[in-house]
Amino acid sequence: MSFWGKIWIRVEAVLKAALGLVFFLCIDYAVLYSFFFFKIDTRVYRGITNLSVTIVTITIMLVINKVSSTKEDPLFRMEKLTPDQIASLVMISVGMLGFVTLYITMADRISEYLESLKEAVEEYRESVDRFSDVPQVAVPVWDQILYVINLCFIVPVAEEMTFRGVVFGQLRKGFRPWFAVVLSATIFGLFHGISVHIGYAIACGIIIAACYYLTDSLVAPVIIHMVFNILGSGLANFMRIDGLNIPSEATSAMMTGINTTSLIFMPVAAIAIAYLVSVRRGRILAAAKNEIKEESEDGPTAENSEESGTDGIEAPQ
Secondary structure, three states, X not given: XXXXXXXXXXXXXXXXXXXXXXXXXXXXXXXXXXXHHOOOOOOOOHHHHHHHHHHHHHHHXXXXXXXXXXXXXXXXXXXXXXXXXXXXXXXXXXXXXHHHHHHHHHHHHHOOOOHHHHHHHHHHHHHOOOOOOOOHHXXXXXXXXXXXXXXXXXXXXXXXXXXXXXXXXXXXXXXXXXXXHHHHHHHHHHHOXXXXXXXXXXXXXXXXXXXXXXXXXXXXXXXXXXXXXXXHHHHHHHHOOOOOOOOHHHHHHHHHHHHHHHXXXXXXXXXXXXXXXXXXXXXXXXXXXXXXXXXXXXXXXXXXXXXXXXXXXXXXX
């Protein structure tokens, strides 16, 4: 392929990835403006608002996948995961939560000496607090439940379809896989906001995209994202739902236990990633051996065909 041909492939990959991001943003704004039009307070009804955004996002991303895929080259890779791969993904997710816990703890300590960082940390804590801008008593219980369900199970599907399925899927067509991993992760981090958490968002994006590449299954990043959201904030938000009457001390103790366990799992997660690398290498080697075997088996047949002057059929006497 010519130099300009390679350039065009990369430009096309970037443009298609950007188009997916444009759809992602437009869906968000369209749903929000729809709620504003009907005078629905999105701060109070954040559960149904976010659920509406994610459902529309999933629908649009499925359409993009259908349009952009071919039988030989699907946009969304959906290889079947083995039980040991699934277990590895869960361990990676827990270890990733440990990394984020360590990251935020260090940022919190450093913020004691930097006023600008202190403000950024406070803004981050407010952004992850469901009731930072509205009293909990003003939010219906059903919306609190929808918020938790969406956070734990629907958001991971929507975001992974967007950032790993569409963005990474398009970028890998024009760039080397690991460059596409880093670039898509950087985009993922930027979309989470330029604040104190952008560092861990990019790092997590790299880990998640790498696991997608290593397994060739979009289910892999969805599993990681789900486990991360459930342990990171889903359970805490669930325990705060009105009517459950769970003491705040119990919630605090549970989160302390989860965070401590996640820190312990950091080296385990590194081993799990190494295992996924070895599994992919083994799969590539096995495919190469099968290809060589098929070529060796086809060789004599091809030679016999040439000698007989027919396509492998013996000429009649």
